[in-house]
Amino acid sequence: MHASTELLVDAFDRIREEVEATVTGLTPEEIGARVGPEANPIGWLVWHLTRVQDDHLAELADRAQVWTRDRWVDRFGLPFPPEATGFGHSSAEVAALGAPDPELLIGYHQAVHERTVGYLGKIRVGDLAEVVDDRWNPPVTLGVRLISVVAEDLQHVGQAAYVRGLLRNGQG
Template structure:
């Protein structure tokens, strides 16, 4: 592993740690709570950030998503097509996630994290400059795509942690 991929692994490790710290110990009601009529609950935020990571890493590796390959889609039993990641979800779609169990959310995230780290362990520093998506101007490189996933995940895990803080304001 090189210094660049070590930094990426560290970033994804921090995301995993924050997902676990945010979700562990919550009740299903807290996981599904919406602090405003159209606010995203913790469960949806963690599911979405994990789906995005799973989707993007699977595309980069050319392998099936953990979501379908390891039957997480069946365990969650959501009313969405298996390829859904949460992008473009309406408030009603967000509500359809319901109140998933903390262990289910953390387990899926852990499985995706393991796939991500396994992939990063094979990435060479020169690979990060490889164009992986030429639909954009400028074209997106592997490094940019991975940093985009980190940014998306950090944003959403931070939102989820904030909601936890609102729900458990009396905890010290």
């Protein structure tokens, strides 16, 4: 594996570690708690960041999403279409996620992480410059798309960790 892809694996490893550290030990009430009327709860944040990673990496690898292929969609039993990732969700849709079991969230994230790392192990450094989306100006390369997923996921796992801190310190 090339140093560039090793860095990407390290970034996704850090996301997985933070997801586990943030979710482990939480009660269902904490998973579903909203610290403000429109705030996203930990469960939704982790579900969303995992759905984004699953959706984007599946598209890049030209494969089915873990969400549908491994029937995580059925295990969660959400009132959303299978292709939903959380982008554009209203406050009511965020609330509809409820409080998924912490182990379910961690399990789904781990399954997506394993597929992500497997995909990253197969790309070559030259692949990172390949244009994967020409709807943007400038066109989006594979490397840029992967970094955007890392950025999105780190932002949301940081938000989830912050909410955990608020809840555990009696401020939520």
